[in-house]
Amino acid sequence: MNQELLRIVDGLARDKNIDRETVLEDLEAAMLSAIRKTNTETEDIIVRIDRETGDITAAVDGEPMSIRDLGRIAAQTAKQVMIQRIREAERGSIYEEYLDRRGQIVTGRTARWEGGSLVVELGRVEAILPRSEQIPGESHMPDERIRALVLDVREQPSQVKIILSRTHPDFIRALFDLEVPEVAERIIEIKALAREAGYRTKVAVNSLDTKVDAVGACVGIRGSRIKNIVDELGGEKIDIVRWNDSSKILIANALKPAEVAEIALCFELGRATVVVTDDQLSLAIGKRGQNVRLAARLTGWDIDILTPHEFNAGLDVLEKALREVEGVDSTLVDKVIAMGMVNVLDVEEVGPEPLITELELDREASQQIVVRCAETAKEVAERQAAEKQAAQSTQAKPKAPPKAEAPAEKAETDASAPAPAEAEAPPEAPAAGEPAAPEVEAGPAAAPSETPAEAPTADESAAPAEAPAAAEPTAPEVEAGPVAAPSEPAEPPAEVPPPAEAPAPEAPAEIPPEAPAPAEPTKNADDGTPASDAPAADDAPGQPEGTTTPSAPQTE
Numbered sequence: 001m002n003q004e005l006l007r008i009v010d011g012l013a014r015d016k017n018i019d020r021e022t023v024l025e026d027l028e029a030a031m032l033s034a035i036r037k038t039n040t041e042t043e044d045i046i047v048r049i050d051r052e053t054g055d056i057t058a059a060v061d062g063e064p065m066s067i068r069d070l071g072r073i074a075a076q077t078a079k080q081v082m083i084q085r086i087r088e089a090e091r092g093s094i095y096e097e098y099l100d101r102r103g104q105i106v107t108g109r110t111a112r113w114e115g116g117s118l119v120v121e122l123g124r125v126e127a128i129l130p131r132s133e134q135i136p137g138e139s140h141m142p143d144e145r146i147r148a149l150v151l152d153v154r155e156q157p158s159q160v161k162i163i164l165s166r167t168h169p170d171f172i173r174a175l176f177d178l179e180v181p182e183v184a185e186r187i188i189e190i191k192a193l194a195r196e197a198g199y200r201t202k203v204a205v206n207s208l209d210t211k212v213d214a215v216g217a218c219v220g221i222r223g224s225r226i227k228n229i230v231d232e233l234g235g236e237k238i239d240i241v242r243w244n245d246s247s248k249i250l251i252a253n254a255l256k257p258a259e260v261a262e263i264a265l266c267f268e269l270g271r272a273t274v275v276v277t278d279d280q281l282s283l284a285i286g287k288r289g290q291n292v293r294l295a296a297r298l299t300g301w302d303i304d305i306l307t308p309h310e311f312n313a314g315l316d317v318l319e320k321a322l323r324e325v326e327g328v329d330s331t332l333v334d335k336v337i338a339m340g341m342v343n344v345l346d347v348e349e350v351g352p353e354p355l356i357t358e359l360e361l362d363r364e365a366s367q368q369i370v371v372r373c374a375e376t377a378k379e380v381a382e383r384q385a386a387e388k389q390a391a392q393s394t395q396a397k398p399k400a401p402p403k404a405e406a407p408a409e410k411a412e413t414d415a416s417a418p419a420p421a422e423a424e425a426p427p428e429a430p431a432a433g434e435p436a437a438p439e440v441e442a443g444p445a446a447a448p449s450e451t452p453a454e455a456p457t458a459d460e461s462a463a464p465a466e467a468p469a470a471a472e473p474t475a476p477e478v479e480a481g482p483v484a485a486p487s488e489p490a491e492p493p494a495e496v497p498p499p500a501e502a503p504a505p506e507a508p509a510e511i512p513p514e515a516p517a518p519a520e521p522t523k524n525a526d527d528g529t530p531a532s533d534a535p536a537a538d539d540a541p542g543q544p545e546g547t548t549t550p551s552a553p554q555t556e
Contacts, residue, residue: 002050002053002054002055002056003053003054004054005049005054005056006054009023009024009027012086016086016089016090016093016124017090017093017094017097017124018086018089018090018093019089021051022089023086023089024049024051026081026082026085026086026089027049027082028047028048028049029081029082029085030077030078030079030081030082030085031047031056031058031067031078032045032047033077033078033081034067034070034074034075034077034078034081035047035058035060035065035070035074037073037074037077038070038071038073038074039060042060042061044060044061044062045058045059045060046058046059090124091155091159091160094124094125094160095153095155095160098125098150098153098160098162099153101150102150102151102152102153103149103150103170103174104149104150104174105147105148105149105150105171105174105175105178106122106127106147106148106149106150106164107145107146107147108120108121108122108123108127108145108146108148109121109143109144109145109146110140110141110142110143110144110146111126111142111143112142114128115131116130116131117129117130117131118134118140120146120148120164122162125160125162126162127148127150127162127163127164128161128162128163128164129146129148129164129165129166130163132167133148133151133163133164133165133166133167133168134166134167135166135167135197135198135233135234135236136197136198137198137234138166138198138234147232148164148165148166148171149164149165149166149168149170149171149174150162150163150164151163151164151165151168166197166233167195167197167198169193169194169195169201172193172195172201172203172229172233172238173190173193175229175232175233176190176203176218176229179225179226179228179229180217180218180220180225182207182212182217182218183205183218186208187207187208187209187212187217188205188206188207188208188212188214188217188218189205189206189207189208190203190204190205191204191205191206191243192204192243192298192299192300193298194294194295194297194298195294196290196293196294197236198233198234198236199236199237199290200236200237200238200239200290200291200294201233201236201237201238201239201294202238202239202241202254202294202295202298203218203238203239203240203241204241204242204243204250204253204254204298205218205240205241205242205243206242206243214240214242214243215240215242218240219240226238226240239256239294241253241254241256241298247265247272247299247301248263248265248272250299251263251272251274251295251299251301251303254294254295254298254299255274255284255291255292255295255303257283258276258280258283258284258291259276259277259280260274260275260276260284261275261276261277261308262274262275262311263275264337264340264342265301265340266339266340266341266342266346266350267339267340268339268340268350268354269302269340269346269349269350270300270301270302271301271302271303271304271340271346272299272301272302272303272304273304273306273311273340273342274303274304274305274306275306275307275308275311276305276306276307277307277308278307281305281307284305285305292305311342314342314343314344315337315342315343317343317344317376317380318333318336318337318341318342318343318344318347318373319333320376321344321372321373321375321376322336322369322372322373324372325365325368325369325372326368327365328369332359332361335358335359336355336359339354339358339359343377344373344374344376344377344380345373345377347369347370347373348370348373348374348377350370351370352366352367352369352370353366355369355370
């Protein structure tokens with residue numbers, strides 16, 4: 001059993017990463033607590049475990065005793081003390097292990113979600129990946145392999161809390177150490193790094209060996225090395241920038257793929273004014289200003305992007321303001337511009353001290369230059385505000401008229417639409433020589449023109465006689481109306497003969513009193529005199545009572 005005890009102690013020390021001596025000391029402390037539980041009045045208790053043989057010896061007040069003589073309660077006490085002491089030793093071991101691994105990459109498996117945090121199993125311990133340290137848009141499934149950076153290790157009374165991160169810039173450095181052997185061997189050095197997790201990262205690299213290309217070694221053959229890093233980051237874009245000790249060259253490299261035309265550095269303000277052409281402006285700024293923002297963080301300079309027109313306009317205003325100060329010539333203006341101050345705001349912000357130390361001007365002249373530039377800057381700001389306000393008002397004006405013109409447009413649309421059926425003009429009268437429509441109301445017939453009319457033949461009178469018979473049994477009422485005058489005197493149409501069963505009237509009968517009022521008299525086509533009213537009879541002689549004789553159509 002003693003050898004078995006030693007084997008158990010060795011396995012426990014190996015599994016929990018605890019020192020073997022610490023485990024033996026914990027066992028001795030647990031047995032001592034168990035003996036003291038049964039001998040409360042005794043203080044002189046000694047327990048020893050032989051490190052070679054595993055033999056256990058115990059003595060109370062100098063008298064040896066056997067551990068087997070202890071009861072169940074004492075054994076339970078020894079168990080609890082032993083578990084507590086081993087857990088404390090394990091917690092201390094974990095804390096020391098991960099404290100040394102802080103800043104390194106660890107690999108684990110996702111266990112579960114707790115709120116917005118992801119719990120990751122790292123073997124003997126569980127780590128936490130907070131929501132703030134997760135890459136935006138990234139999702140993880142249970143039991144998924146994941147790599148993260150050990151960001152912080154905190155020792156708490158009950159456990160060791162390990163904080164992981166996938167958004168920290170050092171996570172990119174650690175991935176380059178794993179994927180690029182030259183970086184791990186320090187042949188290639190990562191000089192600077194700027195990152196917006198989940199979107200873009202810029203890395204400035206420098207080679208300590210002239211035979212090794214820093215950018216090519218990081219990219220790998222056909223991009224094999226950088227592809228592994230991009231896949232681990234979920235498709236995040238990585239720009240590898242060649243490092244240069246010259247700030248101008250470094251800034252130009254950091255703003256790639258945009259091409260830079262000119263760079264002016266102001267060391268007093270830590271500001272770099274970069275001039276790019278109009279077609280390169282959006283490329284230099286990047287999506288939502290991402291490219292210029294990362295370049296500024298990578299280089300440590302405050303970068304302003306200007307077009308040539310804006311840059312030249314600022315120089316013109318600065319030169320004009322400086323020349324208004326007494327004693328300022330072209331040489332002094334060029335020196336001010338060479339210091340990186342490209343507009344009046346820069347001179348106002350710098351103040352008189354750099355002008356005194358760098359340009360060796362007296363304090364009074366320097367003060368005058370700064371004051372004049374401040375006044376000009378104020379005037380420029382007011383003018384720009386006025387122009388902006390005018391532009392906004394101009395843009396706002398065209399939006400109002402469409403609402404006011406809407407009713408007018410609607411009226412024009414209504415006017416252009418076809419008139420309803422009730423408002424349509426009366427149909428034109430038939431041309432001369434054509435038979436009039438039968439649906440006309442009865443009215444006073446126009447007097448025949450001076451040209452005598454020929455008597456209708458039997459064939460000519462037969463055709464119009466069929467129309468009233470087909471429509472209704474009685475003759476339709478015809479409304480008299482003005483008829484267009486023919487260009488030449490036309491023969492008046494013959495009177496419509498009565499139905500076949502009634503003889504044709506020889507002469508029109510007088511209009512009975514109940515007949516409708518006659519329409520306006522028409523004029524003759526020849527001389528324009530009013531035509532005489534021809535009486536029309538409802539009842540023809542020889543017709544049965546109640547039979548109506550159709551009247552003849554009117555013509556001028």
